[in-house]
Amino acid sequence: SGSSVSAPADRRRRYGVSGTMGGQVAKHCSACHRGPVADDIIETNSAILTDEQSCGSKLLLPSRRCNSNWERLHDDTIVNLFSPAWCDGCGALLVGVLQQSRRCRVCKRLACEHCATNNPCFARSLLSFVVEGSKEMPAAIRVLCMDMALIHGLASEHPEVLEYSAEELWRNPAFLRGLVKLADGSESTSYRKKVAERLSLCKKSEREVAVEVLSAMVQEEPSQHGPFDLPLTFAIELLQPLAEGNPKAFATVKESLKHGSPLVRTAAVKAAAELAQLRGFKCSSALCSRIRDTDAGVRCAATSILPTLELEERTKMGAWMACLQDGDATVRKTACKALVQCGGIEVEARSRSVMVNILLDKDQEVRAEAWSALLAFKTTALTGILVSLARSRLDDITRKRLVQTLRGLLTLGDPKEVQVVASSLTGASWWLRLAMCESFCQHLDASNAEVRAICVSAVDTLADRTDNKAAAAVAAKLQDSDAKVANAAWAAIRKRLGDADPDVNRVWLEEVHCNHLNPSVRGEVIGAVLNNLTE
Numbered sequence: 001s002g003s004s005v006s007a008p009a010d011r012r013r014r015y016g017v018s019g020t021m022g023g024q025v026a027k028h029c030s031a032c033h034r035g036p037v038a039d040d041i042i043e044t045n046s047a048i049l050t051d052e053q054s055c056g057s058k059l060l061l062p063s064r065r066c067n068s069n070w071e072r073l074h075d076d077t078i079v080n081l082f083s084p085a086w087c088d089g090c091g092a093l094l095v096g097v098l099q100q101s102r103r104c105r106v107c108k109r110l111a112c113e114h115c116a117t118n119n120p121c122f123a124r125s126l127l128s129f130v131v132e133g134s135k136e137m138p139a140a141i142r143v144l145c146m147d148m149a150l151i152h153g154l155a156s157e158h159p160e161v162l163e164y165s166a167e168e169l170w171r172n173p174a175f176l177r178g179l180v181k182l183a184d185g186s187e188s189t190s191y192r193k194k195v196a197e198r199l200s201l202c203k204k205s206e207r208e209v210a211v212e213v214l215s216a217m218v219q220e221e222p223s224q225h226g227p228f229d230l231p232l233t234f235a236i237e238l239l240q241p242l243a244e245g246n247p248k249a250f251a252t253v254k255e256s257l258k259h260g261s262p263l264v265r266t267a268a269v270k271a272a273a274e275l276a277q278l279r280g281f282k283c284s285s286a287l288c289s290r291i292r293d294t295d296a297g298v299r300c301a302a303t304s305i306l307p308t309l310e311l312e313e314r315t316k317m318g319a320w321m322a323c324l325q326d327g328d329a330t331v332r333k334t335a336c337k338a339l340v341q342c343g344g345i346e347v348e349a350r351s352r353s354v355m356v357n358i359l360l361d362k363d364q365e366v367r368a369e370a371w372s373a374l375l376a377f378k379t380t381a382l383t384g385i386l387v388s389l390a391r392s393r394l395d396d397i398t399r400k401r402l403v404q405t406l407r408g409l410l411t412l413g414d415p416k417e418v419q420v421v422a423s424s425l426t427g428a429s430w431w432l433r434l435a436m437c438e439s440f441c442q443h444l445d446a447s448n449a450e451v452r453a454i455c456v457s458a459v460d461t462l463a464d465r466t467d468n469k470a471a472a473a474v475a476a477k478l479q480d481s482d483a484k485v486a487n488a489a490w491a492a493i494r495k496r497l498g499d500a501d502p503d504v505n506r507v508w509l510e511e512v513h514c515n516h517l518n519p520s521v522r523g524e525v526i527g528a529v530l531n532n533l534t535e
Contacts, residue, residue: 072124074109076102076116089115107153122147123154130154130161137164152178159194170199170206176213183234192234200241207242214239215252218264232259233267240271243279250281257286262295269298273305284309288319296328303334307341317347321354329363336369339376347381355385360392371401379409379417383424390432403435410443415450418443422458437462441473449482456485460492465504468511471496475511478521486518490525497528505532 078099085094085101088109094100102116103109107123126144129137137145144150146166152175154161169175179195199210214235236256243249253275256268269290275281287309290302303323306316323335336358339345347355358370374382386402394402409421425436440458443451456477463470477489496508509532517525 072121072128074102074104074111074116074119074121075106075124076104076111079103079110085110087112087115089119107150123150126150126164127154127158127161130158130164142166148172148175148178151175152182155179155195156182156191159191162194162198165198167202167206170202171209173209173213176210177217180214180217180235180238181231184230192237195234196238196241199238208246211239211242211246211249211252214242215248218252218256218259229261229263232261232264236264236267236271240274243275243281250275254283254286257283257290262293262298265290265293265295265298266301269301269305273308276310277308284311288315291319291323296326296331299323299326299328299331300334303331304338306335306338317345317351320345321351324354324358329361329366332358332361333363333366333369336366336373339373342376345377345381347377347385349384352381352385352388356389356392359385359389360398371405374405379420380424383409383421387424387428387432390429399431403432403439406436407439410439413446413448413451415448415454418451418454418458422454422461425458425462433462434464437467437470441470444473444477449480449485452477452480452482452485453488456488456492460495465496465499465501466507468507471508471511475508475513478512478518478525479516480518483518483520486521490521494524494528497532 079101080098081094081100086092087094087101089111092112094110094112101110101112104111104121104124106127107121109121111119122144126141129141145164146168148169151161151165151169183192199207202210217235218232218239236253239249239253243253250272253268253271256264257272259265259268269287272281272283272287276283276287287302287305288311290298291306293299293302303326306319306323309316311319320335320339323338324332326332326335355370355374359367361367361370374385377385383406386406390399390402406421409417421436422440425433428436437459440455440462443455444459446452446455456474459470459474471493474489474492477485478493480486480489493508493512497505499505509529512525512529514522514526514529
């Protein structure tokens with residue numbers, strides 16, 4: 001029993017035996033093909049080991065084995081079946097009332113008690129290497145990486161297994177179709193991302209095969225792919241990175257804008273917009289037409305990409321107005337969010353009513369987004385919209401927000417902005433005029449002389465004729481160091497002194513003080529005061 005046995009020549013060739021070492025046999029493992037290492041040599045009392053003693057090979061091996069057992073058993077759980085089922089191993093009918101079978105948590109195979117204890121789980125064996133991130137695999141594991149059904153079974157829950165899949169699989173249309181259809185049952189974005197990454201690493205010929213397969217799937221009749229459209233949306237997502245250098249991929253995406261499924265059209269809108277923005281593909285008109293789609297989801301997708309489209313200003317503004325008047329609140333909300341991404345928008349007078357309506361929308365979220373979107377408009381358009389809004393019946397909260405928005409333009413201190421605000425208030429509602437008059441009075445001490453002069457003219461225009469606070473604020477500017485500001489103040493007071501109502505003359509004259517007057521207006525002010533002494 002302790003004697004050494006030399007393997008015959010044919011057995012050496014079959015099992016890779018390279019020689020003998022006393023009671024030990026030096027050979028390459030038939031499972032992992034590793035050569036003889038000192039730690040791998042195991043002495044036994046027999047020249048032949050069974051498969052239970054070996055490293056998992058189905059063959060009978062000579063009297064040594066490799067310690068690295070790559071095979072894993074099934075991770076079984078007992079299940080109760082309430083309908084007829086058969087063993088995936090032997091095909092026998094699974095009989096019994098309860099606990100008739102075992103189901104593997106990894107490969108999902110259903111087996112009887114006998115098969116569950118005798119067959120290894122290839123899916124779990126492969127997954128053990130994948131989870132560890134092993135770069136070197138035994139030959140038997142590399143063979144498993146070519147098994148299409150095995151890769152499909154693991155990919156949805158373990159997308160990282162795709163990194164180990166054989167290149168030959170990515171030239172197989174059936175394998176690609178299977179990956180796309182797996183998206184119907186997988187809600188994980190990591191799976192979609194991993195498939196796209198692995199596909200981008202393929203060779204040009206393999207990517208061309210993928211384009212053909214994906215295009216064929218998208219162009220199939222609805223009855224051929226069933227009621228589930230998630231795989232088709234995934235196919236369009238995969239076509240997007242493949243479109244560079246492949247016109248057919250982009251043509252398929254563009255044609256999908258008219259697909260019968262709303263989900264597919266939505267995915268096509270997003271993919272086409274990305275290609276138009278990053279790759280320079282021309283499809284702005286086709287995308288703009290989707291804002292009139294019958295499905296609200298498609299309209300939302302088309303509305304969200306409006307800022308990126310290369311359209312004429314008039315065409316784009318017409319599209320914006322259509323989105324803001326959409327019957328679906330989600331579309332209107334999306335349109336307001338998209339407006340924030342733009343800048344310097346000018347609105348015609350006839351289009352202001354659309355913005356006024358959206359600011360008064362019944363949906364609270366739409367109103368909130370609409371107020372945020374006002375920042376995208378030019379000052380002339382913004383003030384015009386707010387002045388038009390002030391003529392509507394507003395609650396106290398909306399009035400306060402309106403005034404705060406206009407006051408925010410004054411705090412910028414830009415003379416042009418201040419002049420635009422002052423000019424727009426000429427025909428405004430009385431309550432807005434009075435509220436903004438107070439704001440202009442607060443800016444009469446601005447550091448910029450041009451802003452002070454504009455504020456003086458604005459107070460003169462907006463204030464009530466007998467407003468003594470406004471009269472005092474304007475009269476104080478007669479002492480301003482800047483001649484332009486002092487002249488503007490005197491022009492406002494002189495106009496009030498010429499009023500036919502003596503009360504108006506009195507209110508404004510009482511606020512005039514002849515001390516420290518600006519030299520440019522001193523003579524006229526004193527002369528006017530002396531002329532009124534007879535009154």
